[in-house]
Amino acid sequence: MTPDGARRRLLIRDLAQLATPGVDGAPLRGAALGRVDVIEDAYVLCRDGVIEAVGRMRDLKAIDGDVDEFDARGCSAVPGLVDCHTHACFLGDRVEEFALRAGGASYEELHAAGGGIMSTVRATRAGDNDDLRRAVERHRTWMSRVGTTTFESKSGYGLDRETELASLRAIRDAGGIPTWLGAHAVPLEFPSADAYLDFALREVLPEAATIARAADIFLEHGAFDATQARLYLEACRERGLELRIHGDQFSEQGAVALAVELRVRSIDHLEATGADGVTALAASDVTAVVLPASALFLGRPMAPARALVDAGAAVALATDFNPGSAFCENIPLVCSLAATQLRLTPSEALSACTVNAAHVLGLAGELGRLAAGFRADVTLIDAPDWRYLAYHLGGAVVAGVVLGGEFRELG
Numbered sequence: 001m002t003p004d005g006a007r008r009r010l011l012i013r014d015l016a017q018l019a020t021p022g023v024d025g026a027p028l029r030g031a032a033l034g035r036v037d038v039i040e041d042a043y044v045l046c047r048d049g050v051i052e053a054v055g056r057m058r059d060l061k062a063i064d065g066d067v068d069e070f071d072a073r074g075c076s077a078v079p080g081l082v083d084c085h086t087h088a089c090f091l092g093d094r095v096e097e098f099a100l101r102a103g104g105a106s107y108e109e110l111h112a113a114g115g116g117i118m119s120t121v122r123a124t125r126a127g128d129n130d131d132l133r134r135a136v137e138r139h140r141t142w143m144s145r146v147g148t149t150t151f152e153s154k155s156g157y158g159l160d161r162e163t164e165l166a167s168l169r170a171i172r173d174a175g176g177i178p179t180w181l182g183a184h185a186v187p188l189e190f191p192s193a194d195a196y197l198d199f200a201l202r203e204v205l206p207e208a209a210t211i212a213r214a215a216d217i218f219l220e221h222g223a224f225d226a227t228q229a230r231l232y233l234e235a236c237r238e239r240g241l242e243l244r245i246h247g248d249q250f251s252e253q254g255a256v257a258l259a260v261e262l263r264v265r266s267i268d269h270l271e272a273t274g275a276d277g278v279t280a281l282a283a284s285d286v287t288a289v290v291l292p293a294s295a296l297f298l299g300r301p302m303a304p305a306r307a308l309v310d311a312g313a314a315v316a317l318a319t320d321f322n323p324g325s326a327f328c329e330n331i332p333l334v335c336s337l338a339a340t341q342l343r344l345t346p347s348e349a350l351s352a353c354t355v356n357a358a359h360v361l362g363l364a365g366e367l368g369r370l371a372a373g374f375r376a377d378v379t380l381i382d383a384p385d386w387r388y389l390a391y392h393l394g395g396a397v398v399a400g401v402v403l404g405g406e407f408r409e410l411g
């Protein structure tokens with residue numbers, strides 16, 4: 001409502017195309033993932049932050065009362081892009097490490113030598129609450145410039161009570177969906193992973209669970225094993241959190257089996273997943289979140305996304321934006337990588353970063369589609385064919401975003 005009580009309306013008119021996932025329900029799997037409805041010469045009518053109607057311009061009825069109009073000639077509309085996996089709350093950078101990796105050092109070697117994640121933990125702990133807020137807001141601006149209208153972000157660079165809780169609050173206050181990644185790495189002041197988890201579950205979880213929507217763990221050599229992951233995830237579930245796992249990034253350590261057994265919301269990465277893992281995920285409710293920018297940034301094999309979709313698994317796409325393994329906030333680029341490296345079609349990529357990504361966040365009932373009743377979040381593609389989203393590799397494809405029914409400058 002406007003201050004005088006009138007309804008706030010926005011008409012996005014004369015779109016060359018509108019594209020939206022074409023099958024109801026979530027998550028979409030198999031052939032349904034690639035079914036996209038396209039309307040040529042289209043409009044989107046928004047009212048009070050919600051989509052009131054979409055359709056062809058020639059079918060647009062006269063609108064009573066005041067309405068703001070946005071002339072979208074030459075542009076296409078897709079649902080606001082949803083980035084369901086980021087690590088946007090960090091201070092400092094890892095540009096030095098990036099240069100070392102470019103010269104041949106491996107990510108795992110740097111991690112084992114106390115660099116990697118732990119170097120970002122040191123930088124993040126050194127900041128105060130305002131530094132954390134400013135960092136998340138800056139990263140949110142970067143994401144919004146490339147068309148992201150909803151972002152999840154993990155904590156995980158504090159690994160102490162104060163910094164973890166401050167990270168979750170900074171993410172929430174910047175409009176993100178917070179995930180507690182309390183089990184990202186074992187901080188140096190603890191003698192073992194078990195000792196750290198004992199602390200995290202006793203001292204941090206109770207309050208983290210009041211801010212975060214989900215909990216996440218890095219299940220990998222050098223981080224946490226499947227036994228520790230089970231303990232952590234079960235304790236987090238007891239506190240009402242949804243569960244997610246960073247699994248099979250470098251090696252198979254039982255992450256898929258645990259994910260399926262615990263019926264977690266998602267398992268993310270999967271670059272090392274073999275045929276058995278694909279079959280197990282396809283037969284489960286767990287969404288496979290594929291992160292091709294991370295594989296590209298680390299020069300690692302891509303996750304078997306084509307096999308996952310063909311086997312019938314629910315697949316989502318995200319950036320994994322973080323300072324070490326994927327300094328990339330760009331979902332359109334992820335769609336390009338999906339099309340060129342993962343052998344997904346642009347239509348499959350669109351559903352994977354809209355409705356299926358919204359499902360991972362528990363928001364598929366309100367986000368991820370251009371249809372009446374859904375939140376009026378729209379990403380405007382600067383091209384007459386929406387598939388430029390994936391086609392224009394690294395291009396400036398986003399003309400603007402509409403957030404809750406209001407047009408936002410790209411910032």
Ligand code: NIG
Nearest residue numbers: 117218246320322323324325
């Ligand atoms: O998803 N693998 C664990 N965590 C992040 C990377 C974090 C970092 O390198 O800072 C990931 O790749």
Ligand code: FE
Nearest residue numbers: 085087246320
């Ligand atoms: Fe990640």
